[in-house]
Amino acid sequence: MAQQPKEAYLNESYYGPTIPADQPTQRPRIPSTMHQCSPxxxxxxxxxxxxxxxxxxxxxxxxxxxxYTPQPLKVYVESANLTRFDLNDSSLSFNLYANLTVRNPNKRGEIYYKHVQQKKNTTAFDLSYIGGPLKVGPSVNETYGREKDEGWFYVGVKFYTKVRLRMIIINSVEYAPQGDCELRLPAPTNETSMKVGFQRTKCHVDQFT
Structure with a gap:
């Protein structure tokens, strides 16, 4: 038999043992409890x-x-009268008594001031203003004389409040709505205007903003 040349074996593919891949280096794990309990x-x-x-x-x-957008308070002066309103030597002295009602018109919101005013509730206050003698200027003297002759004094009353709103179980921040009441009061010395008397007056009150 003829011998095959040795070069034929050198040209054939050779499959040797598999070279193992590099193993990734594993870092030591930190227990999860250490992360959870850290400050x-x-x-x-x-x-x-x-x-x-x-x-x-x-x-x-x-x-x-x-x-529940809250509506402003509704304030009325139900009755008012001047028992004294004198101007002498540029000094004004007065005694004013008024009955004021404050109504919470909101159906769902309560109002807190010195006491709790429930929904759709009206609260009455009796007020007394005693002042004087107050120094006034010449323009006040002129206005006083004219209004006294007419039988009616026009007096502006301003009031300040601090209230909170409560809607369901949540209390709002404190609000400070102001109110203005323009009163037309009969002159104490004028019989005609005293017979007519004071007319119920609505006051202007700021919104809850």
Whole structure:
């Protein structure tokens, strides 16, 4: 038999043993309990929870405010009279008595001041203003003389309030709506105007803003 040349074996493919791949270096794991119990992680969780609570409360308050937009207080002077209104030597002295009613017109919101005013409720106040002697200028002397002759004095009364609103279970921030009452009062010395008497007067009150 003829011998095959050795070069034929050198040209054939050779499959040797597989070279193992490099194994990735494994780092030591830190137990999860160490992350959960670290002060920094606890502080982050607390801050996130507080932020979520504040956002939820803010959205709730805004939603309630938009749904139950509060109406301003309705204030009326039911009765008023001057028992004294004298001007002597540029000094004004007066005694004014008035009965004031404050109504909460809101169907769903309560109003807090020194006491709680329930929904759709009217509260009455008896007021007394005693003043003088007050120094006044020449223009007041002229106005006083003219109004006394007419039999009616025009007096402006301003009042200030500090109230809170309550819608369902949420209390609002404190508001300070102001009120103005323009009163037409009969002159104490004029019999005609005293017979006519004081007419119920509505006051202007600021919005809850």
């Amino acid at each position: 920094y992680a606890l502080l982050c969780h607390a801050f996130k929870a507080l932020t979520i609570v504040i956002i939820v409360i803010g959205i709730t308050v805004l939603t309630l405010w938009l749904i």
